Amino acid sequence: MVKIIFFLIPMFLYGGSDLYKIGKNLYFSKGCNGCHGISATGTNLYPALAYRRKPFLISKLKDYRAKKGSTQQSQLMISFAMALSDKEIDALSTFLSEYQENKSNYKPDVGARGDGGS
Ligand code: HEC
Numbered sequence: 001m002v003k004i005i006f007f008l009i010p011m012f013l014y015g016g017s018d019l020y021k022i023g024k025n026l027y028f029s030k031g032c033n034g035c036h037g038i039s040a041t042g043t044n045l046y047p048a049l050a051y052r053r054k055p056f057l058i059s060k061l062k063d064y065r066a067k068k069g070s071t072q073q074s075q076l077m078i079s080f081a082m083a084l085s086d087k088e089i090d091a092l093s094t095f096l097s098e099y100q101e102n103k104s105n106y107k108p109d110v111g112a113r114g115d116g117g118s
Pocket residue numbers: 027030031032033034035036045046047048049057060061069070071072073074075076077080081092113114115116117
């Protein structure tokens with residue numbers, strides 16, 4: 001078991017770095033920063049995305065892309081997620097889950113996290 005983990009960690013780090021950069025560029029070129037903020041920390045209206053778990057981010061984005069949403073606010077996200085490919089969703093989720101732009105001044109706003117996927 002331990003061996004497997006030591007084998008996977010370097011692969012994960014290596015494989016992740018390019019995707020991270022692609023995701024970062026997409027985050028800004030697709031305008032995600034306009035609502036979720038330049039540091040992906042969200043606001044009182046929009047959920048924080050940085051440091052959220054990758055499988056959660058992927059499943060939310062795929063749901064929105066399939067026009068599935070659980071709140072009135074979801075409509076806003078659906079129009080943005082509809083244009084995303086699987087690869088773009090993967091890259092964006094990598095960037096957001098591994099977020100390492102400004103850890104020192106990140107303050108999670110627990111009150112603004114969407115429906116938390118429930
Ligand atoms: C027009 C504003 C707006 C833009 C632009 C936008 N979002 Fe969102 N996003 C929202 C809102 C509002 C919600 C909460 C929706 C809900 O309640 O279902 C949300 C929710 C999410 C969630 C789920 C978070 C949670 O806690 O449930 C993810 C992931 C997400 N957005 C990613 C993105 C990405 C990636 C982009 C860029 C492609 C993006 N968003 C662009 C407004 C926006």
